Amino acid sequence: MRVDLVLELLDSPGQLVKVLEPISTFGANLVTVIHKRDYKNDNGKVPVQLTLEGEHEDIQGIVNRFEDLGFSIIEMDGVVKKEKISTILFGHIVDQDLRDTMDRINELDGVVIVAFDIKLNGEEKSTALINIEADIGRKQVLFDRIAEIAEEKDLLVINEV
CATH class of the missing domain: 3.30.70.260 (ACT domain)
Structure with missing residues (x-):
């Protein structure tokens, strides 16, 4: 073979x-x-x-x-076998337990955060760019999880199209 x-x-x-x-x-x-x-x-x-x-x-x-x-x-x-997916979160990201957000994304099967860049603006809202590697076919499951987390934590989500 x-x-x-x-x-x-x-x-x-x-x-x-x-x-x-x-x-x-x-x-x-x-x-x-x-x-x-x-x-x-x-x-x-x-x-x-x-x-x-x-x-x-x-x-x-x-x-x-x-x-x-x-x-x-x-x-x-x-x-x-894998695809790279980027998404942006906007809001009080750090105040809303950043570790919990990352853990909840990473706990999905076939999904792993490979980079997480955050821009802080003092006490104002922050912006985070999340780069994720996911098995083919897991994109919608990933987007659903991110939307669930964002709604719970009052964050704005901008997913790639």
Whole structure:
């Protein structure tokens, strides 16, 4: 079996080596690796393209291990697995328990906040830009959760279209 993967890795020493370990452990062959360090995304991650060959069970074991290690598989055999979603919150964000807001978003299956930027304006209302990575098909569930949180905390939400 041959599979093409695109992963996102932190641009820090040792990350690529950590990706190679499961491939060796499961006895698959690494056919191609393209490490695009010039293409960092907003949260400092870089795409790495891999082509692997091996038995179906071994490839599945590698993919599972990547996920266990926290590596984001954003594409598999040309099929996008993750999408990036941005949303803006406006209001008294910090006063309304910022940690609770983030935890409630992150507790959704297949959803993780990858960046959270907040602009404070003294005692006035604040603006937060939230960048989220979600499994394909989870966007509406995510938007529903954010709307629920915003209504409860009296925040204005601006979702991407």
